[in-house]
Amino acid sequence: MTALAPPLVEDVEAEATPRGGVRVLVERARRVFPGSGVVLDGVDLDVAAGAFVALLGPSGCGKSTLLRLVAGLDQADGGAVRLVPEDGAERPRIAYVFQDAHLLPWRDVLDNAALPLELAGVPKDERRNAARAALGQVGLGDAAARYPAELSGGMKMRVSLARALVTRPNILLLDEPFAALDELTRQRLDDQLRALWLDLGMTVLFVTHSNAEAAYLAERCLVLSRRPARILLDTPIDLPRERAASLRSDPRFARALGPLQEALQAGEAQS
Numbered sequence: 632m633t634a635l636a637p638p639l640v641e642d643v644e645a646e647a648t649p650r651g652g653v654r655v656l657v658e659r660a661r662r663v664f665p666g667s668g669v670v671l672d673g674v675d676l677d678v679a680a681g682a683f684v685a686l687l688g689p690s691g692c693g694k695s696t697l698l699r700l701v702a703g704l705d706q707a708d709g710g711a712v713r714l715v716p717e718d719g720a721e722r723p724r725i726a727y728v729f730q731d732a733h734l735l736p737w738r739d740v741l742d743n744a745a746l747p748l749e750l751a752g753v754p755k756d757e758r759r760n761a762a763r764a765a766l767g768q769v770g771l772g773d774a775a776a777r778y779p780a781e782l783s784g785g786m787k788m789r790v791s792l793a794r795a796l797v798t799r800p801n802i803l804l805l806d807e808p809f810a811a812l813d814e815l816t817r818q819r820l821d822d823q824l825r826a827l828w829l830d831l832g833m834t835v836l837f838v839t840h841s842n843a844e845a846a847y848l849a850e851r852c853l854v855l856s857r858r859p860a861r862i863l864l865d866t867p868i869d870l871p872r873e874r875a876a877s878l879r880s881d882p883r884f885a886r887a888l889g890p891l892q893e894a895l896q897a898g899e900a901q902s
């Protein structure tokens with residue numbers, strides 16, 4: 632499912648794809664859940680517009696909670712979250728991709744991808760054209776007439792990504808989107824996502840349990856501690872801008888993984 636902040640779409644046809652994205656400012660964010668206690672306690676984060684940032688941390692530490700606060704899907708109990716477009720847009724256009732593709736089985740791929748525009752009241756031809764373009768961006772231009780039951784897990788996730796892209800988000804939030812896929816499919820989708828980011832220039836926040844996926848995709852990685860989550864490590868990823876599968880066996884990649892692994896182990900060890 633893709634969650635969007637209003638207004639979802641202004642004029643899909645007329646407006647060029649925005650570049651530059653949204654700056655994300657999280658200031659002393661606090662979130663307490665009854666029964667779970669304090670999950671976030673004074674988290675500060677400043678993400679530059681157009682950055683690709685990965686969030687890592689132990690299971691249950693609050694990664695999704697932080698992402699949901701940024702998306703506006705949940706409210707902080709203290710502190711503030713501000714999204715500041717730096718691409719000339721008046722407002723952030725947020726898209727959110729979950730681990731499950733959540734496609735509607737009775738709709739074909741085209742109409743699944745067009746759904747956010749339909750909900751925003753965009754006329755049929757316009758939204759279908761935009762959905763075709765988004766499907767093309769994820770390499771599914773030939774699958775528009777197929778139904779979810781006919782798709783592999785990787786294809787379903789690409790439809791979910793197209794549905795996110797159809798609104799031309801200037802900030803894209805992804806919560807373990809490829810975690811349920813086999814390793815090869817996951818790596819292919821990582822490549823596709825990275826290429827889309829290079830092409831479109833939106834801000835991306837990506838939650839994952841995989842330090843290798845984080846290092847391969849992102850320009851900057853954050854490792855959170857056990858809850859109440861605080862940022863244990865905030866590090867740039869010093870790897871080439873153009874990344875290909877061969878990078879995974881490059882010594883530079885192993886060097887980038889080291890600090891992430893150490894911080895994750897330190898985070899796991901905390902009680």
Ligand SMILES: Nc1ncnc2c1ncn2[C@@H]1O[C@H](COP(=O)(O)OP(=O)(O)OP(=O)(O)O)[C@@H](O)[C@H]1O
Pocket residue numbers: 664665666667670688689690691692693694695696697858
């Ligand atoms: N709506 C809620 N009500 C009560 N507790 C919640 C709610 N949402 C999250 N929690 C709790 O907050 C904590 C952090 O959850 P969150 O999903 O943010 O962690 P996470 O780091 O994303 O975990 P994982 O890596 O396992 O997906 C967990 O203990 C979870 O049970």
